[in-house]
Amino acid sequence: MDNLIAERLSRTFRFVFDDPGLELKRSTSAKEVEGWDSLTYINLIVAIESEFRIRFTTAEITALQNVGELADLIGRKLP
């Protein structure tokens, strides 16, 4: 994972889940994060879009499986 992306992503996750100790790995998925449900997922997506000034498509939002895929996708979208 690109370090800068990972750092900003961690910050956004911690903010959305209100958990300052949250540690992300590439394999982290909804199952491992407390409070990660369909409701918070939308919050997360919107917060990430605002943090990175990017926009996900509907298909991307529904297909994402874990943090690694999310970070890769962000990396591809950043200029």
Add this chain to the structure above:
Amino acid sequence: MAANSGVQNPRNLDYFQLLKEAGRSTTSCGHKAIRLALLGDCATQHFVPLLRALFNREGIRTELYEGGFDAIELEARNPQSALYAFQPDVVVIMNSVQMLRDKYYQRPGVPGAFQEDTLRRFTAVWDSLCTNSRALIIQSNYVTPLERFFGNYDYQVPGSMVSIARQLNTTILEEMRTRTGIFLNDMEAIASWVGRKTWFDERLWCIGKLFCALEYLPLVANNVVEIVLANAGRAVKCVVVDLDNTLWGGVVGDDGPHGIQFGAHGDGEPFYRLQSFLKELKKRGVLLAVCSKNEHSNAISAFHENPEMVLKMEDFTVFVANWDNKAQNLRKISDGLNIGLDSIVFLDDNPFERNAVRMMLPEVIVPELPEDAADYVKVLVELNLFETASFSKEDALRSELYEQKAQLRIAESAASNFEEFLKSLETIIDVSHFVPEQLPRIVQLLQRSNQFNLTTNRYNQSQCEAMMIDTEGCLPLFARLKDRFSDHGLISIVIAWPNPAAGTLVISDWVMSCRVLKRGVEEYLMNYLVEEARRMGLGMITASYIPTAKNSMVKEFYSRFDFTMVATRRDGGNEWQLRLEEYRQRSVFIRPEEQQMYTTLG
């Protein structure tokens, strides 16, 4: 009710900020909670924490019930439903245009029948709610859909989706008017305010059935809170307005009743529109009052002599024009009308006055007015300060009733915590000799000041330049002022002439901008002059007052500083003198600038 209502702008309606607040709800459990049920044909989960946080800001605890997805009718029309078991005080119904769209596409018959059927479903839900509970009903309307099948012609086609949505909004409203206890949550107004292009986030509808972009949900939730509060009795009862640069452009004391900017067209139009807006509020039953730092005679001259004025003297239930601090005057207005401070909105273009009132009377609603008067009404509308739950004939007559009752006495009284406020401002003054780069502003202030102007000498630039160069014979001073909130710029000029032979310092001119009255600037400058005179080895200060049509406010200026009147001039003015040993140093809450921008000579 709203202890934080002084901080109206920005409204603090950030989605994520509200989520955090909802997580840390602080309202104690002792309060009676409001029981609010949420029914929607769209997702409502994201809405719940927002309502919780916004009610919490008002000190109100909430018990929330969420109906199932798209279960408005199932819940409302079944007397045994969990909704009724919850015993709601308020039922919020949210119908999304996205769901209307789905149903429109699947309609079995003609569009007209679809429209009628949809309306019948609305009224059946309301009627069941009214039969089975005593809850207040808050019903959203439809945002105009994006889809147009006929281009601009779309709305002309009776069965188009845009037509159906707009027609439903009209007929829903007609049905509401025939019922009591049902209030409109004007979602269409919010969507058109922010713009439908960004309001709709089609992805969020596809993924989670959210009816708008997340960032606008707080606006909708805030609507609900404001409707509930209006039903609980919260209302603005009185708008108190400043005059100069608020109700008209310019300063009536300086520019005269015909010189101020006011009119239906041109640079006076922003003020014309504000007055017209206020006039409608008055017709609606909101009282209007004036609180202005002005000579009373100048203030009323604008209304008596300028025929363009939309608001007339009789439109104001209370009219206060004096030089007292505005918080004191507002308190008197509130006492005199017997209405709470929290039901008063105070409009003033001057940030100093706004901050002073916010600090001393935090209950008063003080909107942050924009710099451009053309935006005054826009800001007031955005803040939605005038939410109400009813309108009756009595409302329209209210201001007359109050006028008869209100016997308002505006008496002098001691400044309560005004000194505390002045201290908190951390005001800094810079007193300097005339410098070339400030000459244009110096000349402008000398030319324009009419009210706080002791002798009204209109010096031009070359005369001021001559004083500046005459370092031996003249003490030409200007003062710049700034505080925590704003930089007021160059606000005062004092010109004095040392006369060593007579042992006196002669003050020929003293001019100050009325915007900084009662802040200790005069006291600071008098202390300064006395010190200068002593340093020069002089024992006395002499000064003159020459009356004009506009400067009566400084008639007694020198007597305030222990000067003795020694002669009456032929023009009606007075000559004053002060023995320095008799001067009592004045206490002020102003500090000198530590690093002076302009060097003081001598």
